[in-house]
Every structure is written in structure tokens, then in C-alpha cells.
Amino acid sequence: MASLDTPRIVSSRWSLPDSHTLSRYLDSGGYVALRKALTMFPEAVAAEVDAASLLGRGGAGFPAGRKWSMLRRSAISYLVVNGDESEPATFKDHYLVEHDPHQLVEGVIIAAYALQVSQAFIFLRGEFALGLERVQQAVNDAYEYGALGSTIFGSSFSLDIVVHPGAGAYICGEETALIEALEGKRGFPRIKPPFFPAAVGLYGEPTVVNNVETMSNLPWIVNNGGAAFAALGEGRSTGTRLFALAGRVRNPGVYEIEMVKNTFRDLIYDPRLGGGIIDDRAIKAIIPGGVSAPWFTPDLLDVPLGQDEVAAKGSMLGSGSIVVLDDTSCVVRATWRIVKFFSRESCGQCTPCREGSGWLERIMYRLEHGGGRAEDLDLLLDLSDNIAPGLTWPPQQTTICVLGPSIPSSIHSAITLFRDDFVAHVEHGSCPHV
């Protein structure tokens, strides 16, 4: 059974009526943390986040406190919130912006105070029409309430937040691409180094980019202290985390559970969480952490949901999304669709990604839809090896950003784990499931 007796840190209001409104937020402890933070020195607020050991919730899992301390050496800077949530089967930020926009706004103001930045931007993917409206309303309400704008709550701290809509491009979740989009350009990831926008970011100035969920944790951390947060979870994976569970489970959804103390099995099978597989079928594969991640088979169901724990088994916790394939799912079709996604979303700057994704997609298409050849399996792996040499995990970098080298991981996983399925497609001439 899953361990569910820990506090809900970021999802505590989701079941409340009108949870997105200022009045509900104030009823349930809203903006208390900001008032407290404003009585503390900015570096003391940052120290609490450091003490919490909060790992970024976007996908890379970089410690938020360290991201911030890299910045504190430099003078002027911006805070940018990454709400571009586009990693397939990741939908936790969607819930956060729609159901608790004030928690996000309060988190952003707290972070801006700790960092002493001049202006903050909340970048939300354009497809979040309702989320954009709710966050804009929350920002408007925060201004009127005195939590935002000039001399916040009578302190000597002033801040503006601008809500910025994206326009449909997966790559804008990559933080340097997001900055380009925020500068009004195509979402082209920037060449590294510098590796972090903390060195050169928005308008060439030091910038911190943090994920929506990361920001949403801050009010609780300020209220309860970083140590209380760090007491949850285990090892490097502290606190709770939102897991987005999708695919062939009875109860897909977003679940906030303590890090490491629960396993994939708990999340998928506990009746209060995933509730098991539809029609009690058997699990064929699990895709943890987004479609860039290598797949797991059911023998790894007891791996704990922690960053290092999942990494130790050769994959990643990534964005906290978990997709379950059962024995009725076609792994070749699933792989083809994942590669098609990368092919559509490649920004086109780097040859291995732009050309490679299209080639892989066309080979996967013929395997699934007709015309696949026996030699296609080796061809897929050879091509994949050109995009990510050695097919290691984490992959070797051949492109400006990590999108390119992530493309082969699903193909490599699927062929390694389910070669017979690919062979069956070749022998049958197309998908035997159709």
C-alpha cells in the first residue's frame, strides 16, 4: 500500500470550491508566507529553500537553491517561470495553474524577493487558455490586494509580474528556447556554454528560470521551514512531488505523494491512486519521466519514485509523468508516435535532430503501417547511434539542446525489450494488432 499520510504541499486546495479565487486562497492560509518572507532578509529566504533541498520540478531536477546561489553573485536579473508544460503525458502544471494560481503567484513573489530581481515573467503555454486567464486574474487580484506592485504589503520591496502566453512549440520548455520566445523570437535553444541563464539569460542578463511546481512549493517552505520539507522524502529527493499518471490505468490523474517512500507499484496499483490496470490486464512497459526517458518493464515496479533511485535503474524521473502500456498496447505503434512527436517538434537548428528524427519516423511508420523490412531494426539502431553515439543513458550530446539525443531512447528501449514485437511486424507486413 502507498504511504499517503504526508501533507499535501502543492495540491491542498484542489478539491476546494473556487480554489482559484483570491477569497478562497486567503481563507486557506494564502499570502501568509509572503508576509513572513518580507520580514526576513532575502538571503534568509533563499537559505530556507537551500535547506529544503528542493529539486527543480521541470524535468532536469537541478537543485533550486543552487540555481539561485549561482545568481546571487550577479547584480541585475530576471525571474522567469517555465509553465510551457509540453512533455507528453505531463499535466501537473496544468492542474497547478488552473486550480491554485495564487499559490503560484505567491511563490513567484517570494522567489523574486529572495533573489531581489527587478521583474518576473510567468511563461505559460498558449494552449492553457483557462490557465492563462486564471493566472492573469490572480496577478490582477494580487496587485489590488497589495501583494504585488509598488511597496508590497508596505515593505520596501516592489515587483511586477507579467503573464506571457506561448504559442505552441514543445521546444520552448527548454529554458534557453523559452527565453528566446520571451524575447519575441523563434524558440531556438541557445548554444552552450554558457550552460545556465543565470550567467546569460533574458536580454543577456542573469536570469533564473524555474518550473511552475517548483515555485508552487515555496509558500509551504517559507511557512514550515526548509527543514520540514527536507524531512520528507529521502536522500536527494526531498518533499512531495506531483506525479502525472496516464495510459492504461483505471484512474489516471495527478497525485501528490512523498518522494522515494512510494514505488511505481504503489502509484499504479493503490486503489486510492492509479487503481490498477484497465480490465486487470498485465503491464507491458512503463515510460517514466516523459517520452525522452528509457522504458521500464514490470520487473522494476518496486523501484522507489525518487530521482536517484530511478536514475540508478537507467532511466529518469524527469517531469514526473508516468505512462503505462498494458499487454493490449502495441509498442511499435507507441514508439512510432513518440518519434513522430520529436520529428514534428524538432526546431530544425541541428542536423542530427532535424534529419534524424524524420528518417526514424519514416522507418517506424513503415514498420507499423506496412512495408517494414527485417533490416530496419538494425537501420533504426544505426541511425539512433548517429544521433546519440553509443546509445548511452544519459545520452551523448550531439546537438545544441537535449531534444535531439533524447529521440532514440524510446526506439532503443523498445527494440531491446520487445524485439519480437518488431519482428512480428516485419513478418506480418504491418501491425498485427490492427
Added chain:
Amino acid sequence: MSHLRTELRQRAEELVGLYPQRRSAMLPLLHLVQEQDGYLTPEGITEVAELTGTTEADVRGTASFYDMFHLEPVGRYVVGVCTNIACLLRGGEEMLAHASATLGCAVGGTSPDGLFTLEETECLADCDRAPVVQVNHRYVRTTTPELFDALVEDLRAGRRDHEIPPHGTLIRVRRAGGLHADHEEIVAQRASSRAARDERAKESQ
């Protein structure tokens, strides 16, 4: 003479004022053009170039990168059906085929009456309601063919107008004014805050 109508032109100028560099308003401004015209008209692109201090070619080149911007006319309702992994596993492709049959247009095309444009989308981040359908970027949660057909009937009859505005209108909540904190004030605040912090750091050593 502005192509954007007075109210939208005023909002456009406010948007430009929110950013340290006016080009940053590019994406929000392009959304505004779509709000007025339904797609990115040549006149709208010209106006965005003027507002952002760029060229029409630059605006067009930027806009064409993003899926939500349309350089050709689209229907009043842009219907997006997701077929990415979570939806694939729960009937996304079947839903897309059904939508195509119901609307009477190919994927990427517009229905004969000009009301609907159908798109196959990548993940829309609502995967617990798969297969996911959006109309004008609003989740409609029609997970079965029957629900989808009922939605189309409702849209045709104008029964969902209050929640689903015509294509292009993205954010109906208008920002309350421009920047609230004075730039000079912020510069002074940050300078004194840094000085105080350095003082504390010196004391603690």
C-alpha cells in the same frame, strides 16, 4: 491608421510597455491580431512589425514557427485532437478519424461550412481525460464519439459561446494596467538592498 480596432490597439500598446524590449511583446501581439481577425492577416502582421520595431518578414518568420499562429484563414472553431502517447493508448487516433468524419473535412482542413478547422495536436497536458480534445484551446473533455458529436451540435447552435469564444481570442482577462512599480524606485530599492546585504555579509565574517 491602425488596423487593430481602437480597444485592441490600446491593449497592444500596453503590452509593448510591459517589457524592457518591445520585441518581447511579439507573441502576445500576434495573439491579439488573431483575436481580431481570426488568423494572422497581412495587415495585422504589418502592424505587429511596427509595434515591435521589426520587419514584416521577421514577424512572419517568427509566427510560422509556432503551431497556434495561422497564416491562412481558419474556422471559427479550431478543433484540436491529441494523438500523442497517452491519448494513443486511449483512442486518440480513433477520435481524430471520428472528428474528421463528423466535421466533413480532412485533418488540417476546414469543414465545408467554414465553421470548423480540424488539427491533430501534440500533447495538450490533460492526459487523465484522454483522448483529449480542445476547441480554441479550451478543454472540452469529449472523450467519446457521442460526446464529441453533441459538442459539435452545441457549437453550431451557439450554445457554448459563453465559454468558447471565436478562434483567436485566447485570454479574456485583461491585465489591470501596465507596470505598477516605477523603474527608478526598483533600481533604488535593489541598490540599497544589495548594500545592506553586503554589510550583513561583512559583519558575519
